[in-house]
Amino acid sequence: MNKTELVAAVAAKADIDKKAAEKSVNAVIDSITEGLVKDGKVQLIGFGTFEVHKRSARTARNPQTGEKVKVKATKVPTFKAGSALKEKAAKCKAVK
Numbered sequence: 001m002n003k004t005e006l007v008a009a010v011a012a013k014a015d016i017d018k019k020a021a022e023k024s025v026n027a028v029i030d031s032i033t034e035g036l037v038k039d040g041k042v043q044l045i046g047f048g049t050f051e052v053h054k055r056s057a058r059t060a061r062n063p064q065t066g067e068k069v070k071v072k073a074t075k076v077p078t079f080k081a082g083s084a085l086k087e088k089a090a091k092c093k094a095v096k
Contacts, residue, residue, distance in 0.1 A: 036077055046084040053078050 001009070003025070011021035032050055035042040042050040057073040081089065 044082070046082050048079055048081045048085055051078050051080070052076070 007018055007022045007025050010016075010025055011018045014021065014024075016024075032042050036050055036052050040052040052075050055074050055076050058071050060069050060071050061067070062069050
């Protein structure tokens with residue numbers, strides 16, 4: 001499912017037009033992003049937790065040349081699924 005399909009699904013479930021659904025989806029995404037920037041963590045009980053993690057500096061290898069490259073330390077967003085989401089995902093029939 002991509003963002004357009006998500007907006008259509010939200011519009012259908014909430015019985016609202018697609019324009020309002022798109023505003024809602026964008027508001028949720030923006031709020032999660034702002035929460036990560038401000039607090040470093042957004043927890044949605046039953047769904048999951050978005051969190052910012054530190055990734056240490058490391059030495060990597062360029063696969064084309066084999067040359068060693070230094071990669072700087074950085075912060076990355078992560079998501080850990082909640083138990084209710086894990087249970088529903090276990091029933092997924094679309095997994096290849």
